[in-house]
């Protein structure tokens with residue numbers, strides 16, 4: 001079915017039809033370094049398991065992947081401790097903002113899922129505790145799956161977020177008070193902000209999600225990242241928790257497992273077929289890319305390809 005569409009034409013049409021939405025939405029200016037970004041930009045990349053790749057717009061421009069890194073740290077944490085992880089973090093949608101503290105008190109310091117900030121702090125804590133160098137571990141994985149050895153942290157963005165990181169610090173201290181964090185809060189935040197600051201363009205990002213569309217194996221290289229069963233589970237958590245409190249609406253309008261970040265990126269997969277990445281920095285009130293969601297909605301409507 002996938003061969004019957006002119007995908008380049010579809011991406012061009014999406015870019016064109018989203019022009020009227022230029023400048024809509026708000027930049028994530030709570031991270032001072034991200035406040036400087038030009039909100040006009042838009043890019044989309046599509047990679048198939050069989051090697052076909054299509055891109056449109058500013059797809060060579062790197063951007064801050066922010067919460068999309070939560071998928072990468074979850075992947076590593078699952079490799080390191082397996083099922084044990086689920087004693088420390090749950091797998092239910094939160095229905096709350098990504099940086100909310102409210103559920104943590106009644107739920108004894110166990111975050112609702114790995115894709116809100118508190119949950120990603122748990123994955124990050126696992127990596128710090130179980131490896132010699134958490135930074136290298138994270139960069140190694142991201143370079144392997146994106147097939148780009150030049151992927152780096154952006155120290156300016158990481159430091160900028162650290163300087164305003166009181167809320168994430170509060171989440172970390174709170175979980176530590178329940179015995180659910182083992183690292184020092186300072187080290188935990190440093191590693192967390194570092195992985196949030198990773199920069200990629202949409203083509204890097206689409207490539208780096210292909211292992212999730214291909215049963216845990218990078219299709220271009222045959223590199224086995226995780227067992228097929230773990231890839232399936234990560235996709236299910238993306239479907240139910242990947243867009244914070246927009247997740248129901250995203251399932252309705254797009255219908256793909258996906259993860260968003262406040263840098264304006266969203267990465268999605270259709271298992272067995274493709275990965276799709278979009279970037280546009282203007283965010284809706286839930287911190288998800290406004291044009292990004294619309295672009296993905298148009299894509300799955302025009303191609304009739306979603307998991308439903």
Ligand code: GLN
Nearest residue numbers: 066067098117196261262
């Ligand atoms: N680094 C951001 C934060 O912790 C990530 C949030 C996001 O992308 N939703 O607030």
